[in-house]
Amino acid sequence: MGRVFHRADLLRKHAEVERNYYEFLRVPAISGGMYVLPAGATDYQSPHDQDEIYYVMAGAGNIRLGTEEWQVEEGDVVFVEAGLPHKFFAIKKELVLLVIFAPAETA
DSSP: OOOOOHHHHHHHHHHHTTEEEEEEEEEEEEEEEEEOTTTTOOOOOOOOOOEEEEEEEOOOOOOOEEEEEEEEEOOEEEEETOOOOOEEEEEEEEEEEEEEESSSOOO
């Protein structure tokens, strides 16, 4: 079975949960969500047990991957290996991120 997720619907549902992260997909092999960080926000996440991909749907800022720092903006894709410390920082314009975990994220 497949499914289409429309950006406008995801943004609306994300706003309804009143948290930075909204999970919209979970199956054993993969999970997906939207992570939104306003300009100037602090990213409090810690390393995950799963590999992770971020797709920057909108915005601009920086990400720290271990000891390396990168600028990111709309259209960029970031891969984060399981266990790697990472945080977004110096967020210049609200970051809207599509997040994919493989396998599915565990709490």
